[in-house]
Amino acid sequence: MSQRSKISLIVFQSLVFSLLFALFGRLFYLQVLESGRYKEAAISIQSRDIVTPAIRGAISDINGSPLVVDLPGLVVFIDRSTLDKQSDKGATVLRRTAALFNLEYADIYQRTRLCGELPVNNRAGCWNGTRYQPIPLVGGASQDVALKIMENSDQFAGVNVASIPIRSYPSLEGENVSHVLGYVGSVTDEDLKNSSKNYYRSEVVGKTGLETQYNEYLRGTPGVRTFLVNRKEVVTKESKNIQAIAGNNLVTNIDAKLQSGVERALEAAVKRARASGYRGDSGAAVVLEIKTGRVLAMASYPTYEPEIWQKGLTVKQAEDLFSEVKGVPALSRPLQGLFAPASTFKSVSVVAAANAGYPLDGSYNCPASVEIGNRTFNNFDSVAAGRLKLDVGLAISCDSLWYQIAYDEWVRDGGLKPKSKTNDYFFNAAKAFGVGKVTGIDLPSELSGRLPNRTWKQNWFEQNKDFYCNYQQRAKKQDLTRYLIEIARENCLDGNKVRAGDAVNFSIGQGDTLVTPIRLAQMYAAIANNGTYYKPQVARAVVDTDGKVIKEFKPEVADVIKEEQSTWDFLHRALRMVVTRGTAGSVFSGFPVAVSGKTGTxxxxxxxxxxxxxxxxSWFASYGPTEDPTYAVVMMVSQGGFGASTSGVGVRDIYSTLFGVTGNKVDPSKAVFPNGVPTNIAKVDLKIAASKVDLTGVKVGGVKLK
Known part of the structure; x- marks a missing residue:
């Protein structure tokens, strides 16, 4: 054999041994090192899981009264895999089902369609799961209807009924509190992709509000029974049986009685605005405990009945929730409503003026109008009030004195050619109060508002310059008015500059400034508390079914505004004057509890x-009692007209509920907190729910109701 042949043989043998070594190595890896994983995979192919959703934890008010709780209920499900096999794809069955519940066929059809099956602009109420899991159609069905379905299974093929825990809302004090509680819904494909959450198809999870914010505590642990089956789907063995564990309960700072009173006051304010000739399309109201930041009540109008998510949304209901004509009921206005604060913002301007060196005990002119550049800025109703003290100016809500102060400070900062280092007293005072930032409340989707300072102006200009510089080509035809074209020209030239008009409008809470009602409530809590303000908190504690505290949420200081005590003393005096002889004087005339506040229009x-x-x-921002500030109360009515006559009256009604005021007298026995806001953590009393629902012998959250 030649030397070359020997070398070729050696190379060939080496290649063969290498391949054999790789093969045996791979076999060792698969059969030894990875045997566990593949064993589990093999078992999963021949195993079937039966998941029992856990009882979801209750959410209670500050006294332990349930606001929402899981109760046994009959739910009607649709099996798409069965319907799709029918000759008409289940249309006949769906029509029978729709008639049974007095619903439109379109509603039933929409609820049973996967969102991907429908056009993007027509997915209201669609199903975001898969066709292979039961689709909940109607929750809380009556026994009579359930029996009709079960007794006529041939006519309702693919329609099933099951008794499962569903979210129920006792509303023991008539409270709605939908925007705070939020709602639950079935898990989505995106949820299932998140391995850290370990969701199951049959679960419901929090989607908005407290339900999603504290989902990890409320959810509980689902029960899972795993059966091994053969290739004919015959059960051969039960391999796992994990019992469901009920979720923990959440105690909130909301007081159900106060919440109900706040909701009534807000609705009455909106209707009062409409009766006065205003559109009154929506509103919000907030009550905070000043020295803790606890949210004692928070309402949004219009609202919706929380049960609609369990009963099943109709197409019309889904559209109405986001309809501007209907007032967008889905929007939580205390957190997501952005509005110019108007004259309520003048309290911030007082701080700015004090820091700029203006004497708070001095006198200032309040003319009918002020000429700034080529524009005339009018006082409210173009009325002159002469020369007056600053506290009186705040009480009667004079605009024109602030025009002059703000303009002077704008000039000192360099006007349209700002100095390298500007004082920006007004912007900095607003920043200290948190304007332009979220409050950090423990609810999702809070908006930050807007602080239109120099940084914001520059960013806004960069984003919009192209539009304004090409306004006549890009604007809608109806917007091509002489005035708007001129505004666009100015914005194209120097839209990044803080103009004189911006400065004077900012000082009275107009222009580009936007705040949420929860932010304004926090701001007035800060004023009442001499500069210290807390992060708003809805949750009080998480407790288990036996009442043991799992987690307590203690007050958190958000910030401290460092000002001279004389500035706070001035504001306390002036804001009290607003109520005694200022713009809110007639509204609070004879009211037996001293409160302080500010109107805004x-x-x-x-x-x-x-x-x-x-x-x-319409705005009214306040705190009370004046001598010992305990509560900050704010109300806003969009398109509601004057601050005093609409929101001011609404805030007075809220204080009446808080302190037990009837007529001009205080009845302590009717007060919401006769002994002060509770400091202890209440035990959740699920038995109270039995007063509205017959739950005899039923276990809810581990408690047997009698």
Whole structure:
């Protein structure tokens, strides 16, 4: 054999041994090192899981009264895999089912369609799971209807009924509190992809509000029974049986009685605005405990019945939730409503003026109008009040004195050619109060508002310059008015500059400034508390079914505004004057509890869907009692007109509920907190729910109701 042949043989043998070594190595890896994983995979192919959802934890008010709780209920499900096999794809069955529940066929059809099966602009109420899992159609079905379905299974093929825990809302004090509680829904494919959450198809999870914020505590642990089956789907063995564990309960700072009173006061304020000729399309109200930041009540109007998510949304209900004509009931206005604060913002301007060196005990002119550049800025109703003290100016809500102070400070900062280091007293005072930031409340989707300072102006300009510089080509035809074209020209030239008009409008809470009602409530809590303000908190504690505290949420200081005590003393005196002899004097005349506050009437630019001009936003921001500030109360009514006559009356009604006021007298026995806001953590009393629902002998959250 030649030397070359020997070398070729050696190379060939080496290659063969290498391949054999790789093969045996791979076999060792698969059969020894990875045997466990593949064993589990093999078992999963021949195993079937039966998941029993856990009882979801209750959410209670500050006294332990349930606001929402899981109760046994009959739920009607649709099996798409069965319907799709029918000759008409289940249309006949769906029509029978729709008639049974007095629903439109379109509603039933929409609820049983996968979201991907429908056009993007027509997915309201669609199913975001898969066709292979039961689709909940109607929750809380009556026994009679359930029996009809079960007794006529041939006519309702693919329609099933099951008794499962569903979210129920006892509303023991008549409270709604939908926007705070939020709602639950079935898990989605995106949820299932998150391995850290370990969701199952049959579970419901929090989607909004407290339900999603504290889902990890409320969810509980689902029960899972795993059966091994053969290739004929015959059960051969039960391999796992894990019992469901009920979720923990959440105790909130919301007081159900106060919440109900706040909701009634807000609704009455909106209707009062409409009766006065204003559009009154929506509103919000907030009650905070000043020295802790606890949210004792929070309402949004219009609202919706929380049960609709369990009963099943109709197409119309889903559309109405986001309809501007209906007032967008889905929007939580305390957290997501952005509005110009108007004259309530003048308290911030007081701090700015004090820091700029203006004497708070001095006298200032309040003319009917002020000429700034080529524009005339009018006082409210173009009325002159002469020369007056600053506290009186705040009490009667003079605008023109602030025009002058703000303009002077704008000039000192360099005007349209700002100095390298500007004082920006007004912007900095607003920043200290948190304007332009979220409050950090323990609810999702809070908006930050807007602080239109120099940084914001520059960013806004960069984003919008192209539009304004090409306005006549890019704007809608109806917006090509002489005035708007001129505004666009100015914005194209120097839209990044803080103009004189921006400065004077900012000082009275107009222009580009936007705040949420929860932010304004926090701001007035800060004033009442001499600069210290807390992060708003809805949750009080997480407790288990035996009442053991799992987690307590203690008050957190958000910030401290460092000002001279004389500034706070001035504001306390002036804000009390607003109520005694200022713009809110007539509203609180004879009211037996001393409160302090500020009215606000914000002008709004724009038009309604019907083409009419938008009405003013009504505000009243307050705290009380004046001598020992305990509560900060704020109400806002969009397109509600004057601050005093709409929101001011609404806030007075809230204080009446808080302190037990009837007429001009206080009845302590009717007060919400006769002994002060509870400091202890209440035990959740699920038995109270039995007063509205017959739950005899049923276990809810581990408690047997009698």
């Amino acid at each position: 914000a002008q709004v630019f724009g038009k309604n869907p019907n083409g009419s001009a938008k009405d003013d936003t």
